[in-house]
Amino acid sequence: MNGTSRHALHARFLSGVAGHPGRPAIRVGTDTVRYDEAYELALGWAGSLLAATAERPRAVAVLAGKGVCAYVGVLAALFTGAAVVPMHPDLPVSRVREMLRASGASVVLADERGAAVLAETGLALPVVPAERGRARGERGALDAPVEVLPSDTAYVLFTSGSTGRPKGVPLTHNNFRHYFAVTDERYDFHAEDVFSQVLELNFDCAVFELFSAWGAGATVCHVPAGAYLDLPAFMAERQVSVWFSTPSAIGLVRRMGGLTEGAMPSLRWSFFAGEALKCADVVAWQAAAKASEIENLYGPAELTLTITGHRWQPDLSQRLAVSGIVPIGAVHPGHDTLLLGPDGEAATTEGELCVSGPQAAAGYLDPADDEGRFVERDSVRWYRTGDRVRLLADGELAYLGRGDSQVQIQGMRVELPEVDHAVRACPGVTDAVTVTRTTDAGLELVVFYTGTAQPPRDLLKALRGTLPEGSVPKDFRHLDEFPLNPNRKVDRLRLAALAGRPR
Structure with missing residues (x-):
């Protein structure tokens, strides 16, 4: 690795290639990709991306579901010297369109589903298929990643605006360099580790999963939804040693019977972020993962993934906890x-x-x-x-x-006015107010609305075309009028109390 590339985010992957070329970098089901194979593939895709544009792109969108295409696609985008803009094909087409426009992406690396979504946006952007056959040996492939400056943007991540317009957060290689200097000092990750890959790649903490693993020469292991049916068996089969998820996953694993005593002995580290973490949930997880250190991490995308961390110590942590958090x-x-x-x-x-x-x-x-x-x-x-x-x-x-109208739903930051805005656009709805309620699975969104009562299925159908899945409410309550507080404002506290009661 030359000196000018040490500051690059993808230098973490390059160190894995240099030190552990034959070790598995990615594992998805029965498909395993070694470090040297992923490197060759990323260089091939990067060359194709550069060949598809008239000049070096400022941003490259990766529009693919979680898997080899998406993981190597992130590397390929970075290898072009551009910022990577991760997107999920299941996002509403309108949101994908706005994210592409806002990011300034001039080329898209896509799997089959992503290419179909791109076509629906109506944007005339060149698309490079994420095909496993495109490797460095092909014509036009790069010999090495394009060099970048510390101040260059490495990632563009999106949060939501109150009117539904996505807000892009550009993070530089320098932002990530400081972040991973902190985590490298704090954690003892090594090449024998197997990291869970749970989070969607457009969720900021997915960068932690990928580049913490690759910086240590470890393996990124995709965790499919079906794994939660018997997570201990999945962990044991793949020897997962580093876990990262939102706290709501704990409740899901508990409901599936996966938190029995000593059920996950392979875990060395367990990280939770994106929602408030309850002490009772940590106690249950620790019982199942007795050898694991557990950390509660916090941080918005604007502060590069996470900006704080608390290491669980049963007596001290529970003594310091506020309201059981x-x-x-x-x-x-x-x-x-x-x-x-x-x-x-x-x-x-x-x-x-x-x-x-x-x-x-x-x-x-x-x-x-x-x-x-x-x-x-x-x-x-x-x-x-x-x-x-x-x-x-x-x-x-x-x-x-x-302190405002933002909430965290299964790790996704949701702005309640955005949901209100989307519901008001539904046929027959006059006004809408969104509140949250607490369940065993975490926070849920509940909408109270005025106008003409609508079948919930019709509201769900309309909202799934405009809102990300995590922002779609779980319950709809029709009211003739909203209750008001003494200041003549909508009484959100009363609505929140109503949302927590059975109908």
């Missing part, structure tokens, strides 16, 4: 933090968490989206997370909840 830990070294009270002034022990430092994105793709999120204060640029935290006595942070 595991602390989120201390902010990564090299960052400054600021807590803001309801009045917008600095607070000492409790308030909205603001962070500045090397993991913070410079802003959104569209600077107009920065307002209220990326702010200047005391000559420092801060990212306002919108999350309320409490500073604990040991310097760690406790998560108290959202």
Whole structure:
């Protein structure tokens, strides 16, 4: 590896190729791809991507379902020197179209399903099929990845806007360099490890799964939905040693009978992020994975994957917990933090968490989206997370909840006004208010709406064409009018209470 490429995100994969060329880099079902094979394949696809465009692309979209095509596709996009824009073919076509436009992607690497979705968008973008036969030996393949600068964008990840317009978060190679310097110091991953790959690739923490594994020369193992029927058996067969998921997965495994005593002995590390993690769930997981260290991670995409981490220690963690929720830990070294009270002034022990430092994105793709999120204060640029935290006595942070209309549903950040907006567009609906309710499976969305009562199936059909699956409500309640609080505003607390009651 030459000196100018050490800062690149994909340098982590290159170190795996150099140190462990014959080891499995990717395992999907019975299909295994070695490091040297994945490298050759990525170079071939990268050459095809560059040949499909008149000039070096600024961004390359990878439109493919989880699997070899998507994993190697991420590498191929990075090898072109462009930013990778991961997208799932099951996203609504309208959202894929807006993400492609916003990211400035000029070429798409797609599997068969992804190519069909691209055609539905109506965008005239060149598409390169993710075919296993395209390798470096073919004409036009690259001899080595294109060099990049530390300030170049490595990934573009998307969150949702309140009107349904996706907001793009560009993260640089430098952002990732600091992030993985922290995790390499914190964790003892090695080439014998097998990492679960659970999260969708357009979810920011999927970058942790892929590049933590590849940086250690370890194996990325795709976890299909059917594995949850007997997760202990899946873990044992594939010797999974590093697990990463949202906390809601714990409830699912429990319901499937997978959290029996000592059921997952191969696990060395278990990571949870994307939702509040309950102490009771960790106790249950630890009983099944007795040899595993467990960490609760926290962080929005704007702060490069995760920005805090708390390592579970039964007595201490439960003593520090607030409302039964595991602390989120201390902010990564090299960052400054600021807590803001309801009045917008600095607070000492409790308030909205603001962070500045090397993991913070410079802003959104569209600077107009920065307002209220990326702010200047005391000559420092801060990212306002919108999350309320409490500073604990040991310097760690406790998560108290959202300070605005954003919620986490199975690890996906959902803005409630976006759901309201989509429901209001449904035939017969006059107005809509979305709230959450807590279930054994985690948070669920419940919509109260006025207008003409509609069959739930009709509302579901309409919303699945405009909202990602995780943003589609689980329940619809028709009201003649919304209850109002003393300030004559919609009484969301009362609606939330109604949502938790049976009909």
